[in-house]
Amino acid sequence: MKPLFAKGPSLSVRLLAFTVLSAVLMVVDARFDALKPVRSQLGLILTPVYWITDLPLRAWEGISEQFASRSELLAENQKLKAEALLLQRRLQKLATLTEQNVRLRELLNSSALVDDKVIVGELIGLDPNPFTQRIIIDKGARDGVFVGQPVLDASGLMGQVVEVMPYFSRVLLITDVTHSIPVQINRNGLRAIASGTGNTEYLELRHVAETADIKVGDLLVSSGLGQRFPAGYPVAQIKEVNHDSGQPFLQVRAEPTAMLNRSRYLLLVFNDSRSPEERASAAAEAQLRADGKLSEPVAPGPAGSKPAEPVADEQEPQP
The missing domain is CATH 2.40.10.340 (Rod shape-determining protein MreC, domain 1)
Structure with a gap:
């Protein structure tokens, strides 16, 4: 009479057999290309498993992004507004400095106002x-x-x-x-x-x-x-x-x-080689022209002479 439950190999024999089989498969896979189609098919089969195991993590990240702190978003918004305001102020200041630089360079090139050219x-x-x-x-x-x-x-x-x-x-x-x-x-x-x-x-x-x-x-x-x-x-x-x-x-x-x-x-x-009187005359003339009271250059007179009278912009016609 046969026993109801047949007794198979022991657990240690099975472990040894699977170990040897695993080693043989690894050697064959490393040395030969025979198992590449099998590995490709296994990867295709296991792809859904990978996706399912990664699903909880992706779901948690999505929920965390959806429920971000409102206070943090408001603080970041205020910070960005402040930075934008500072950048606008710098831009306005740069425009002002550019115009000021142009005016200063024009003034510096008006060398008659100073002693030296x-x-x-x-x-x-x-x-x-x-x-x-x-x-x-x-x-x-x-x-x-x-x-x-x-x-x-x-x-x-x-x-x-x-x-x-x-x-x-x-x-x-x-x-x-x-x-x-x-x-x-x-x-x-x-x-x-x-x-x-x-x-x-x-x-x-x-x-x-x-x-x-x-x-x-x-x-x-x-x-x-x-x-x-x-x-x-x-x-x-x-x-x-x-x-x-x-x-x-x-x-x-x-x-x-x-x-x-x-x-x-x-x-x-x-270096300016003019006499002090000539320098003073030229400076007075340049100042008058800058004030809009002189329309044409005045020829410098001899040393010690007074500056010429300013020329009017318009003269009345002589009869």
């Missing part, structure tokens, strides 16, 4: 040599630029032209180690020599006597000695004065008033 140049490059302090500007020999010409920005003296090409020039900054400029303290007229250090942040005043009347905050202006730079232009401001009892001279450092690392538009100065 100037033209406006623009910085177009920096000298690649790290051991020099030089810049390149867009004015050259075609514009009348000459070697040794002083260069300023809106805040003070920057340097001088050292090389002139037809359409551009190189300018040596006052902070270059090879550059020195005669200066005087605006407060008391004390003369000194300001030398470059290779650092755009400061200049050094060398051979200043220990007893010299110099203080932190004093303004240094060009003295005009040497006939290279016009007198009276701001150069630097004293930032540090060190007294060393063992040294015969003071250690003085000054910060340039010109924005050497930031200025883009520069002034090239032409």
Whole structure:
């Protein structure tokens, strides 16, 4: 009589058999292409299973997005509105600055209002040599630029032209180690020599006597000695004065008033050889023209003479 339930192989024998079969299948799949169609069919069959198992996660993400916090959305909306307002303000300010820049450049080109003739140049490059302090500007020999010409920005003296090409020039900054400029303290007229250090942040005043009347905050202006730079232009401001009892001279450092690392538009100065009377006459004429009271240029008279009377815009016909 047969038993009702036949006894099969033990569990360990089955595990061993499946293990061997799995190893054989992996070796065959790695070495041969015979199982590629089978693997493709299995992937097609298991695709719905993958989609179903991923369904809860995708559903949870969708629900989370639908029920996002209303306060967070309002806060983000307020932030975006504030940023848009700031950008609009900057745009308006840029438009205002552009118009102001045009007016200032026109004023600077009206050189009759100042003692010296100037033209406006623009910085177009920096000298690649790290051991020099030089810049390149867009004015050259075609514009009348000459070697040794002083260069300023809106805040003070920057340097001088050292090389002139037809359409551009190189300018040596006052902070270059090879550059020195005669200066005087605006407060008391004390003369000194300001030398470059290779650092755009400061200049050094060398051979200043220990007893010299110099203080932190004093303004240094060009003295005009040497006939290279016009007198009276701001150069630097004293930032540090060190007294060393063992040294015969003071250690003085000054910060340039010109924005050497930031200025883009520069002034090239032409020395004015006119007499003070001629300068005053030209300045008065330019002021009258700016006020709309003068229609035609007035020919300069001899030195010491009074400015010519303004010409009326319209004259009555003579009978």
